[in-house]
Amino acid sequence: MKYIEEFQDPELAGKLLEDIHATVTRPWALMEVCGGQTHSIIRHGIDQLLPEEVELIHGPGCPVCVTPLELIDKALEIASRPGVIFCSFGDMLRVPGTGRDLFQVRAEGGDVRVVYSPLDALALARENPDREVVFFGIGFETTAPPNAMAVHLAAREGLRNFSLLVSHVRVPPAIEAIMNAPHCRVRAFLAAGHVCSVMGTEEYPELAERHRVPIVVTGFEPLDILEGVRRAVRQLEAGRATVENAYQRAVVPQGNPAARAMLDEVFTTTDRGWRGIGVIPDSGWRLAPRFEEFDAEHRFSVEGITTQEPAACRSGEVLQGLLKPHECEAFGTDCTPRTPLGATMVSSEGACAAYYLYRRLGGTTTAPLEASTVD
Amino acid sequence: MTSIEAVGPTAGGDPGAPEAPVGDRAAPDPSGWTCPAPLRGHERIVMGHGGGGALSAELVEQVFAPAFGGPALSSLADSAAVEVGGARLAFSTDSFVVRPLFFPGGSIGDLAVNGTVNDLAMSGARPAYLSCGFILEEGVELGTVTRIAEALGAAARTAGVEVATGDTKVVEAGRGDGVYLNTAGIGLIPDGVDIRPQRAAPGDVVIVSGPVGAHGVAVLSRRAGLEFEVGIESDCAALNSLVAAMLAVTDELHVLRDPTRGGVAAALNEIAAAASVGVALRERAVPVPEQVAAACAMLGLDPLYVANEGKLLAFVPRAEADAVLAAMRAHPLGAQAAVIGECVEDHPGMVVARTGLGGTRVVDPPLGEQLPRIC
Numbered sequence: 001m002k003y004i005e006e007f008q009d010p011e012l013a014g015k016l017l018e019d020i021h022a023t024v025t026r027p028w029a030l031m032e033v034c035g036g037q038t039h040s041i042i043r044h045g046i047d048q049l050l051p052e053e054v055e056l057i058h059g060p061g062c063p064v065c066v067t068p069l070e071l072i073d074k075a076l077e078i079a080s081r082p083g084v085i086f087c088s089f090g091d092m093l094r095v096p097g098t099g100r101d102l103f104q105v106r107a108e109g110g111d112v113r114v115v116y117s118p119l120d121a122l123a124l125a126r127e128n129p130d131r132e133v134v135f136f137g138i139g140f141e142t143t144a145p146p147n148a149m150a151v152h153l154a155a156r157e158g159l160r161n162f163s164l165l166v167s168h169v170r171v172p173p174a175i176e177a178i179m180n181a182p183h184c185r186v187r188a189f190l191a192a193g194h195v196c197s198v199m200g201t202e203e204y205p206e207l208a209e210r211h212r213v214p215i216v217v218t219g220f221e222p223l224d225i226l227e228g229v230r231r232a233v234r235q236l237e238a239g240r241a242t243v244e245n246a247y248q249r250a251v252v253p254q255g256n257p258a259a260r261a262m263l264d265e266v267f268t269t270t271d272r273g274w275r276g277i278g279v280i281p282d283s284g285w286r287l288a289p290r291f292e293e294f295d296a297e298h299r300f301s302v303e304g305i306t307t308q309e310p311a312a313c314r315s316g317e318v319l320q321g322l323l324k325p326h327e328c329e330a331f332g333t334d335c336t337p338r339t340p341l342g343a344t345m346v347s348s349e350g351a352c353a354a355y356y357l358y359r360r361l362g363g364t365t366t367a368p369l370e371a372s373t374v375d
Numbered sequence: 376m377t378s379i380e381a382v383g384p385t386a387g388g389d390p391g392a393p394e395a396p397v398g399d400r401a402a403p404d405p406s407g408w409t410c411p412a413p414l415r416g417h418e419r420i421v422m423g424h425g426g427g428g429a430l431s432a433e434l435v436e437q438v439f440a441p442a443f444g445g446p447a448l449s450s451l452a453d454s455a456a457v458e459v460g461g462a463r464l465a466f467s468t469d470s471f472v473v474r475p476l477f478f479p480g481g482s483i484g485d486l487a488v489n490g491t492v493n494d495l496a497m498s499g500a501r502p503a504y505l506s507c508g509f510i511l512e513e514g515v516e517l518g519t520v521t522r523i524a525e526a527l528g529a530a531a532r533t534a535g536v537e538v539a540t541g542d543t544k545v546v547e548a549g550r551g552d553g554v555y556l557n558t559a560g561i562g563l564i565p566d567g568v569d570i571r572p573q574r575a576a577p578g579d580v581v582i583v584s585g586p587v588g589a590h591g592v593a594v595l596s597r598r599a600g601l602e603f604e605v606g607i608e609s610d611c612a613a614l615n616s617l618v619a620a621m622l623a624v625t626d627e628l629h630v631l632r633d634p635t636r637g638g639v640a641a642a643l644n645e646i647a648a649a650a651s652v653g654v655a656l657r658e659r660a661v662p663v664p665e666q667v668a669a670a671c672a673m674l675g676l677d678p679l680y681v682a683n684e685g686k687l688l689a690f691v692p693r694a695e696a697d698a699v700l701a702a703m704r705a706h707p708l709g710a711q712a713a714v715i716g717e718c719v720e721d722h723p724g725m726v727v728a729r730t731g732l733g734g735t736r737v738v739d740p741p742l743g744e745q746l747p748r749i750c
Contacts, residue, residue, distance in 0.1 A: 004668070004672050008732070010732055013732045043730070044730045044731065044732050044736075045732060045733070045734015045735050045736050046734060048734045049732060103421040104417070104418075106421070106422070107417075107420060107422075108419060116674075222731075337739070338429055
């Protein structure tokens with residue numbers, strides 16, 4: 001499998017690890033921004049292979065985790081209405097809103113469908129002219145362009161029964177907010193490679209310079225992540241703080257001009273709430289005024305929603321790297337992947353779920369794995 | 376300057392909610408929370424209850440087992456062992472609601488035979504007779520039913536079992552999904568054979584009969600909205616002849632399991648839990664076809680959790696492992712059999728994988744449906 005297996009090669013990984021071990025002289029906290037990177041780190045056990053001086057803080061880059069509760073409640077409300085076909089990516093179905101999730105809405109008779117692209121939702125709108133088709137448009141700069149395209153096409157075709165429930169978020173304002181937070185521990189960022197493949201890297205040099213923080217554009221396979229860590233540690237140890245691109249096979253400085261043009265046409269930036277963190281100014285996108293009629297929040301009046309997060313959930317502090325998941329009192333007792341209090345315990349990319357899986361081991365794992373001789 | 380306003384659960388929230396005093400953090404009181412924790416209790420059936428994971432297990436343990444309560448049910452294995460007139464019989468039933476009805480490499484008819492035959496074979500039984508119930512939706516084309524019946528008959532002949540009794544019901548249009556099938560089967564357990572999950576013991580070698588994930592990916596590739604060309608067929612096959620070949624070299628097979636729903640991960644977790652043993656998996660040793668790995672990488676799925684319909688996992692004492700492996704490799708359905716790990720005393724009830732890079736991760740039981748990830 002070209003471009004995947006090569007980037008999981010154990011021998012090359014060993015060399016990168018050696019280099020990191022040889023370079024590091026004191027503790028550094030690095031934040032990987034994207035949930036996909038967190039997933040890969042846990043999936044491959046990368047965090048256990050790094051020197052103990054290198055701490056990876058799992059950032060707020062899991063779209064499932066940071067989508068505000070209020071918007072999830074709006075989704076649940078709209079999805080419950082007769083005549084609505086509510087379309088979503090699969091992993092949003094299990095995210096708890098206030099009291100229930102989209103799976104439960106479906107069990108109660110709502111027409112909730114898993115699609116794999118907003119264009120599939122658009123096709124459903126064409127096939128069902130007497131139904132309202134709503135697509136749950138969440139995610140970072142990566143998932144935004146296809147959603148913009150769907151709205152663009154709907155407008156062009158005059159598909160009045162299609163709308164988008166939008167909660168897009170942007171990485172650079174989140175980095176800004178994390179660096180400005182009191183007690184910020186992050187000393188370097190592994191920027192999200194896929195986001196940069198769309199947006200390019202032009203937004204980052206100013207951030208790196210002003211906050212004196214290295215930003216390394218990093219991919220998702222194990223070797224990508226190790227290379228990102230290696231470059232970040234090298235910068236930190238040398239006292240540098242610049243933007244480096246460690247994901248050159250996918251990212252060019254100017255990003256994807258066609259995708260950016262589509263984003264500029266359909267969306268406009270807006271303040272956006274991040275679940276567990278709060279409102280970050282200018283950190284999201286909403287539909288531009290001329291596409292307002294395709295905004296599900298505009299089309300369906302969903303006012304008067306009062307949201308309620310479980311009081312014991314401290315995912316906000318976890319998402320900012322201020323609290324390790326296992327330091328939360330509810331961790332592993334009241335809050336598990338089976339009974340999540342917050343979104344960080346739901347998504348496999350969420351920091352709490354990732355910690356839950358690893359921590360349950362209690363460090364007794366490695367020896368017996370060597371023993372097998374029959375092969 | 377950008378800053379983070381805390382609006383999360385640790386500060387603010389619904390002003391009407393009783394606020395947990397800071398001093399109470401050590402002992403959060405669930406009864407004080409104003410909203411029920413999500414997913415904690417289900418008033419209705421959700422899709423996850425049929426996913427073969429933790430929710431399915433809960434349904435069986437909390438609703439079905441207490442209601443039925445017979446001793447034969449207590450093992451909760453894929454088939455029950457019962458004594459009738461001195462003969463030890465394996466008895467099993469399975470229902471089939473697959474969509475689409477026809478997929479690369481098979482159909483619901485093949486599944487209905489092989490699924491039940493394999494459930495019987497996993498206890499070492501020689502499957503003999505099947506029953507078959509058709510639940511048809513008004514309006515289904517007769518040609519479709521004929522094709523399914525023919526596939527079912529052919530699969531039964533291949534497996535060497537006879538469909539001895541059957542039933543047909545028709546439900547009104549809109550109240551079914553085309554065709555649902557149920558089969559039940561009985562088979563004779565040979566003397567001296569005692570194969571069940573509880574017999575897994577530290578020191579056992581874990582063998583898989585061939586590359587995993589083909590069935591799940593083949594079906595997914597034909598599912599509405601996700602058609603992709605993967606060039607892979609379902610591995611759907613009856614495993615009773617392979618089991619017979621293994622039993623020909625030793626009676627001492629401890630556990631056999633076909634990793635269907637929830638894949639290898641679910642099957643190994645069930646065995647680890649049933650026998651209170653740990654399973655140490657070597658991830659790189661698990662054979663995964665390139666197309667399956669590619670499709671999983673694209674969809675964000677883990678091949679260990681993808682369904683198989685013609686593979687088995689065997690727990691075999693180390694002393695017997697070479698002979699069993701040789702017997703498997705001499706059989707067409709076990710030609711690519713491989714040792715993927717072993718049974719250990721450590722981490723009882725848990726499956727822990729050594730990753731390709733040398734890290735470890737816990738392979739958790741699937742919660743319900745595996746959901747394609749957003750990014």
